[in-house]
Amino acid sequence: MSNHPHSAASAAPSLTANIWDERRPLADARLREIISDARVVGVGESAHFVAELNVARASLVEALIRDAGVGSVALEIGRDEAPLVHQWLAGERPEELQALVGPLTAALYGTFLDELRQRLPQDHGIRVLGVDLPNSLSIEPSVAPLAGVLATIDPDASELVQATIELAAQVKGGSAAASATSWLALERDVQDSLTVHLARLRARVDALAAVHRTDEDAHLWREARDLAETAATTDVMLRAMADLFSGTGRVDDTTIREVYVAQRLGDAVHALADGERIAYVAHNNHIQKTPVVFDGVVTAYPAGSLLAGLLGAAYRAIALTHTDEQVPEMAFPASTDVGFRVERVDAAAIGEHSVEAGCGEVLQSAAATIVLWDAGSRTHITSIRSQSATTEVTAATFDVALVFASAATDAAIAALSLD
CATH class of the missing domain: 1.20.1440 (de novo design (two linked rop proteins))
Incomplete structure (x- = not known):
């Protein structure tokens, strides 16, 4: 595949888009430069339960572990589940992941963790950090x-x-x-x-x-x-x-939750050995560096914004999103263990000055694109997809984005009878 830059869409002339090769996740020189001084690298997703995003995140995190000094993977799980996930990822537990953790964690991270375990050597020594409240939000x-x-x-x-x-x-x-x-x-x-x-x-x-x-x-x-x-x-x-x-x-x-997560990640950073880093794998809305804004209303100050304030350039955020016409979405209420089902719904339209529009025509010849921009005022970005909606962003919200042509529902959802 070609890795030469293409011109981005005219709607966002300051963006550049390159083909992203999942087999060589860190091949792009600018991406390597962006994460070169990071202590924490946020790896996001615009929607839960998307097969392509889970596989891509596993590929990216594996590369960060192998080539960029990442020794810990922080997840949207509590300290109650982290030891079990750690043991499973290390191959110390023979059970299926869903037998060890709740159905929500298995739905959110099952494919990602399964892919990551297959990619890592048996003696990888990677730590799993549960930096969130219990996923069940039970006490x-x-x-x-x-x-x-x-x-x-x-x-x-x-x-x-x-x-x-x-x-x-x-x-x-x-x-x-x-x-x-x-x-x-x-x-x-x-x-x-x-x-x-x-x-x-x-x-x-x-x-x-x-x-x-x-x-x-x-x-x-x-x-x-x-x-x-x-x-x-x-x-x-x-x-x-x-x-x-x-x-x-x-x-x-x-x-409330975001401050809790940021504090846990901050504590983990202070305990890092020289040269060691953390990959924080969560939804885009948690890893982003600016407030979460829907329809002009600030709904949260995310952990990523607090980490950016604490760590400065030592925190970097990589968004993952897609240009598919449909996306998996949670339907409430439902008589399942997690209180919802996952349905495919129409995705929000791609905005003229969105991250997704920055792909230009590159996605016509590739499954995934890496979109890069400068954080200066000349870069005009206003939105990115979030679940089946869009959220308002700026050039400072993320450092780079990976955009995928499709957003299939993860097979783990059917296996857990949540579809």
């Missing part, structure tokens, strides 16, 4: 291990812990949608009691962790603080999602 995955830690270091909290466990167990679901529905079904006093118990438990753990920060069990107190913070933040985020699904959500509420 039990954080409270249960917290109870185990506190049984050792703070037995006096047992009554508070037990009451919190009983309340948290009433929120059930395999996804944010399902858990939010479960939470909405609770009586108001139960909802509020859960929040109060989590706040009380978090405050106690924070206070005692400060007192015991030099003790021999200080590491257990640090773990307890992390778990208590995760449980309390999940509860607040669960309330935000419940408001969203009930039509009373507040603008920017989902930033």
